[in-house]
Each structure stands twice: as structure tokens, then as C-alpha cells.
Amino acid sequence: MIVGVPKEIKRDEYRVSLLPVGAAELTRRGHQVLVQTQAGVGCGLTDADYQAAGAIICGDAEEVFSRAEMIIKVKEPQPQEFGLLREDQIVFTYFHFAADRELTEAMVKSGATCIAYETLEDSGGRLPLLTPMSEVAGRMSIQEGARFLEKPQMGRGILLGGVPGVAPAHITILGGGVVGTNAAKIAAGFQADVTILDINMDRLRYLDDIMPANVNVLYSDRFVIQEELALADLVIGAVLIPGAKAPNLITKEDLKIMKPGSVIVDVAVDQGGCIETSHPTTHSDPIFIEHEVVHYCVANMPGAVGRTSTFALGNVTLPWALHLADHGVGIAVQSRPISTAINVHRGSVTNKPVAETFDLDFEPLENVLHA
Numbered sequence: 034m035i036v037g038v039p040k041e042i043k044r045d046e047y048r049v050s051l052l053p054v055g056a057a058e059l060t061r062r063g064h065q066v067l068v069q070t071q072a073g074v075g076c077g078l079t080d081a082d083y084q085a086a087g088a089i090i091c092g093d094a095e096e097v098f099s100r101a102e103m104i105i106k107v108k109e110p111q112p113q114e115f116g117l118l119r120e121d122q123i124v125f126t127y128f129h130f131a132a133d134r135e136l137t138e139a140m141v142k143s144g145a146t147c148i149a150y151e152t153l154e155d156s157g158g159r160l161p162l163l164t165p166m167s168e169v170a171g172r173m174s175i176q177e178g179a180r181f182l183e184k185p186q187m188g189r190g191i192l193l194g195g196v197p198g199v200a201p202a203h204i205t206i207l208g209g210g211v212v213g214t215n216a217a218k219i220a221a222g223f224q225a226d227v228t229i230l231d232i233n234m235d236r237l238r239y240l241d242d243i244m245p246a247n248v249n250v251l252y253s254d255r256f257v258i259q260e261e262l263a264l265a266d267l268v269i270g271a272v273l274i275p276g277a278k279a280p281n282l283i284t285k286e287d288l289k290i291m292k293p294g295s296v297i298v299d300v301a302v303d304q305g306g307c308i309e310t311s312h313p314t315t316h317s318d319p320i321f322i323e324h325e326v327v328h329y330c331v332a333n334m335p336g337a338v339g340r341t342s343t344f345a346l347g348n349v350t351l352p353w354a355l356h357l358a359d360h361g362v363g364i365a366v367q368s369r370p371i372s373t374a375i376n377v378h379r380g381s382v383t384n385k386p387v388a389e390t391f392d393l394d395f396e397p398l399e400n401v402l403h404a
Contacts, residue, residue, distance in 0.1 A: 034358040035065045037101025039094045040072040043108045045316035045331075047075030047339030050105040050126065052347035053086040055354065060087035064358045069097050076339035098122075105354055107346065108333060109136055120144030120379070123362060125354060127151055127166075130376055130387040131278040132305040137391055140377045146362050150350065152276045152384060153374035160275060162353070162374075164211050165345035167300075169335040171215030171271065174298040175223065177334075178204070178267040181296045181320060181327050188327055189294035191266045194224035201225045201247075205261040207282055207307060208271035209236045209250070212300050216269045221245045228261060258282060262290045270299035270307040276376070277386035278305035285309045288324035295326055302330040365402060372398050 036059055038051045049072050056066040066088040070080055080090045091097050098104065098117035106126035110118065112135070118124065121144065128149040130137045140147045150162035175193070182202065184190035195201035202225045206213045209231035220227045221244065229244075230253035231237050237250040244250070251257050262268065262283065268291075272279050279301040288310065301307040302314075310323045313332040320329050335342035356364060356371070365372040376384040381396035388395035 034361070035067065035100055035102045036354070036358055037091075037097040037104045038066065038068045038072055038088075039097045039104065039106065039114075040069040041075070041107050041336075042094075042111055042113070043333060043336070046108055046333055046336040048107045048336055048343045048346065049073040049076055049078060049339075050107045050346070050350070051354070052344065052351070053078065053082045053088075055347055055351045056083055056088040057086040058351065058355060059358055062355065062359060065089065067091050067097050067101055069094055073343075076343040078343075103354075103357060105350070107336075107343075109133070110140070112139075115139040115143065118143040118145045121146070123148060123357060125150070125350075125357060127303075128376060129303045130384070131276060131390045132303060134391050137377070137382070137387060137393070141380055141382060141393075144380050145377070146375060146379065147377040148357070148362075148371070148374045149276075149376045149384075150374070152376060153353065153370050154275070155370050161349050162346075163273075165349055166335045166342065167211035167273075168215045169338060169342050169345060170300045171212040171269075172219050173334050173338070174212070174216045174269045174271070174300050175204070175219040175267075177319070177329055177331075178269065178296050178298045179223070181298075181329055182267060182294075184294075186327075187294065187320070187322060188296055189266060189292060193220065193267075202266040203264045204228070204267045204269065205230065205265040206269045206271055207253070207258070208273065208301075209233065209240050210271060210273055212271035212273070213269065214240065216271060216300075217244060217248050221248050225267075230257060230261065253282075259287060259290055262287055263292075265291065266295050268295070268297045270297065270301045270311070272301045272307040273304065274386070276384050278390050279307040281307060281309045283308045283310075285323070288326045291324070291326050293325035296329065297326060298329045300334065303332045306330065363402070365398065378402070 103123040182188035382388040383398040
């Protein structure tokens with residue numbers, strides 16, 4: 034199979050989808066790897082690194098897209114890339130379809146097979162290709178929240194850990210999954226006062242067992258959320274429903290409960306956000322203010338730490354990229370993880386939550402694979 038790696042063009046995106054070791058593994062198995070020139074420059078990987086691993090360097094994205102049978106990316110195709118896709122081409126990347134109707138309709142129109150990192154589910158029900166970037170985003174959420182709580186950044190002027198005689202910041206984390214757990218670990222290390230909210234009691238019991246004493250867990254409902262908003266200096270939105278749009282847990286009216294200069298970091302923004310007032314921002318222009326509350330809603334948070342994120346992502350995506358290159362899309366018949374990752378196939382939406390989000394026709398994957 035011919036595998037293509039284009040340079041990421043989303044604003045402030047510094048990751049690359051395939052490491053040189055991945056190019057070496059693919060070529061060792063007889064596949065051809067095309068890498069757009071300077072695709073890895075944002076994370077310190079050179080064209081020479083890829084050439085030494087057996088990849089062919091291409092001068093532009095058009096060449097990569099036109100020749101490749103499978104495109105491996107980090108972020109979803111951008112509008113200027115829509116026209117480069119073709120029928121029966123595999124695109125393996127983060128899509129987050131439920132947050133973007135234009136992208137969904139464009140991929141349906143392209144006829145390509147869209148395999149989403151974020152919905153690939155392993156035999157244990159885990160999301161192994163989403164987990165490392167959720168770990169990065171969760172840890173970054175506290176780092177960025179601390180920065181924007183500083184007064185020059187429009188925040189309240191709060192130090193997360195406080196000092197002797199002065200109370201630490203109160204941090205509320207909505208969701209006890211991978212993002213929320215990693216956020217809590219970092220926040221606890223700063224000696225902040227941390228509360229995790231979730232609706233899964235088994236998860237709350239687990240977190241209560243493993244977290245340090247400055248992290249509390251609460252069952253999440255509307256009353257509890259509003260009580261926490263009144264206390265919070267920093268709120269982390271860490272909600273995930275795989276494949277579906279994130280629910281709005283905080284309304285625009287709820288912001289009036291919050292302290293002026295408090296900060297929201299909505300990590301769920303790439304799935305539509307769990308705050309009603311959220312909309313995607315960029316690393317170059319990361320915040321906006323609504324009802325005196327600072328909103329940080331960067332949709333590709335891990336892109337800012339491109340080297341860490343690239344290696345973490347490459348470690349988990351490579352085995353699946355090799356699997357697809359060796360066997361093609363047809364392996365989905367035998368591989369449940371691959372079948373869970375296929376969101377669009379030859380013009381059909383095969384992920385039910387995505388179809389329901391946009392009121393599109395849903396086709397079970399087994400029906401269109403056999404067609």
C-alpha cells in the first residue's frame with residue numbers, strides 16, 4: 034500500500050502523524066511511504082530522518098494526496114484539503130465529526146473511508162488512540178489554567194497552590210475520565226483544592242482511593258455543578274461521549290454564578306464543548322471573555338507540545354496503521370477495533386452518534402462493507 038503523510042496545516046499545529054520508525058516499519062513490510070517535505074519540522078524531525086527510514090519526500094500536499102492509498106494525519110482534513118481526497122482512499126486521523134457538520138458532509142461527498150482515532154475501541158472498551166492525547170490535554174489544562182488565572186492574562190490573580198496563610202485555588206473538574214484524572218494529578222501536585230465531578234459511582238470510588246487528600250470526588254448533578262461554580266477559580270471541562278457531541282453542563286446563565294476573572298478550560302471543545310459559551314480558539318489567540326469569565330477553548334491543545342505529543346501519538350497509532358496497510362479496510366470484518374473506528378465509508382455515515390447529531394442517514398458498517 035502507498036501511505037501518505039502530509040504536513041499538518043491546521044493553525045498552530047506542530048505534530049506529525051508518523052515517526053521515522055513508523056516509516057521504517059511500513060517500508061520493511063513492503064509498503065511505500067510518502068512524506069511531504071518538512072512534515073516533521075514542528076517537532077524536530079527532519080526530511081533526512083524520514084529518508085534514512087526509507088520514506089520518499091514529496092514537494093507538496095497535492096503529490097502526497099494524489100499518490101497515496103492511505104493518508105495518515107493528526108488533525109481532521111482542513112477545507113483546503115477536502116478536494117484532494119478521493120473515493121476509496123483511506124484517511125486515518127482524528128476527525129471529531131460530531132463537532133463539525135461541514136467536515137462530515139465533505140467526507141461523505143468525498144467517498145473516502147474515514148477511520149477516526151478517537152472512536153477506535155479495543156477489546157477492553159478503552160480508546161487507546163485517544164488516551165495519550167487526553168493525557169497531554171488533561172495535564173496541559175492545569176498548566177494553561179494557571180497561566181490565565183494571572184492578572185496580566187485577565188484572570189483573578191490567583192496562585193494555584195496559594196502560600197502559607199493564603200488559601201489555594203479551588204479547581205473543579207467536570208469528568209473523571211482520562212482528561213479529568215490527569216488534570217487532577219497535576220492540580221494536586223500544585224497543592225490546589227481540587228474537586229472531580231462524575232456520574233459514574235464506580236469511577237468516583239476508584240478516584241477516591243487513588244487521589245491524594247487535596248482531591249475530593251462528588252456525584253455530578255445540576256445543583257452540585259452550580260455549587261461548585263460559585264467556589265471555582267478554575268473549571269476544567271473534561272467530558273467525553275465517544276463519537277458524540279459533548280453535553281452542555283454549564284449554561285451561559287451559569288457563568289453569572291462564577292467569580293469575575295475565573296477561568297474555564299474546555300478540553301471537550303473538539304467535540305463541541307461542554308460549556309454553552311465555548312467555541313474553538315487557537316494557540317495564537319487562545320481566550321475570550323464571557324460574563325467576566327475567561328474561556329480557554331483551544332481545539333488542538335496537544336499541538337503546542339508537538340514533540341511530546343507526536344511521540345506519544347505515534348507509539349499507539351503505528352500498530353493500527355500497519356494493520357490497515359497490510360490488510361486494507363476489509364479487515365474491519367474481522368477486527369472490531371477497526372470497525373468501531375470507521376465513521377464514514379464510501380459516502381455512508383457508519384457511526385450512529387455522528388448520524389444522529391446531524392440528522393443524517395445511518396448505515397451499519399457491515400451493510401456497506403458487504404455492498
